[in-house]
Amino acid sequence: MKADVTEIKLPVYKTNTFPRFISRDPAAIFVWSVWAAMLLFAVACIFMYGRNIPLAEDWHLVAPLTGNEPGLAKWLWQQNNEHRIPLPKIILLALLKITHGDFRSGMFLTVLSTGFIVAALIKVFYHVRGGKTYYCDAFFPLALLHIGNWENFYWSWQFTFILPTILTLFLLIVIIQYKKLLQLRIALAAAVCTIALPLCGANGLMYVMPALPWLSYEAFLHFRSKEAGANRSVGLILITAVLITLLIAGAYFIGYERPAWYPPSPDVITTLITSAKFMSLAFGPAVSSYWGLSMVAVLLVVICTGTLLIFTLFKYRGTAFTRALGLSFLLGGNIIFALALGYGRASMVPTLGLPMRYVLLAVPTLIICYSTWQFYDVYELKKFFQWGLFLIMLALIIPNTHKGFEWRNYYLTGTKAVQQDIKNGIPTAALAARNQQFLLHWDKQMLISRMKQLKEKGMGPFKYMIDDEPADKFPVK
16 A cells, blocks of 8 residues: 655745845946945045044034033034034034044045935835836946045045935925825934924025925815824924924024124126036036036036926916925026025135035935935936936046045145154144144134143154254244
């Protein structure tokens, strides 16, 4: 008699270990590989080239770091140029306290937080497309993580510029994924970002003001709409955030002093040209060699996107209208910001140009435009604009990297000179005199004082400085 053999079927398990938003799709693998490669390279550059030496405004952090700032609250709120930046100041100060005064901590923070917001943009576009990533989404890491941002990434103080850009892009993400009335968790996050932005300087203030009408409209919908998801508590959170932001904005200008070293614009034409140049910096510092072409390109993108949004606002209602309204306010705010910066810097551009560090201030404009064409495609132009922006950034990656290496060479030359002078036993006063133009060009006495404070606390290379001798024994380089 034959034994009864029963076939046993083993369960089959999927072996795909990729996160759902990466998948095995070639486009997703390409985009995430570009993101990972650019982020890892940016981090590696900190290890290779970052130096624990304060630069320019970094020295403002030394007194509170070493316990020599008696009025911490006043220090947090005081102006730096046009900016009141208590939030990034306290974040940087906390990092310096944790790392015993290692100014490379701010570099890591800037690079990693920029990498995080790029990842968030890629992921949210995957979701709004119903689980699909396009090759051209590599535009995000190419625009935000290229080494043309060297001055932003490897100068700790620049986190004060980068934080408002990151918060603005987070608000953009809230608008991008808008499908119905905001739920409590998203509304709370949007409220926190909104309140934080005016605490991040003039650029944060300029970024947030256009977002307030959209948040107010969303609050109105929660109070008045009978649509599913309407929640008076959410409406109250949003309107409270708007009111608190307006109060902070009002306080911002109490005792405000316009920097005297930035004379007003000589005329309207110069303001407009400077504004267009600033907006074109979104493509990276390499555009300084192609101002005319880059200004035409960015104005074409902005004008076409603005026209599309106006068309959408008249055509649609409901979710599409609310999202378009948010995108319109953000784009309009970025244009106003560009005009304000153009007015403030127009008199300086002919001789000094626009600093490389303004690049990440200009990038949100392009990202808003890229996002708009995802939702409101007219005459199949979406691919033209999204792929066009991707290809421009791809074409500029080498020139932008070259510009970044130029700043790296300047930075390494300066830091090497400081380190060598310390090694050679140059005393504090002479050390400051010989390296003032690189370290803190506008205030030698403050530089000397801050160097001594670092020495007393045994922080960084300055702990090896020797006592003062007459500065004339050591000639200025």
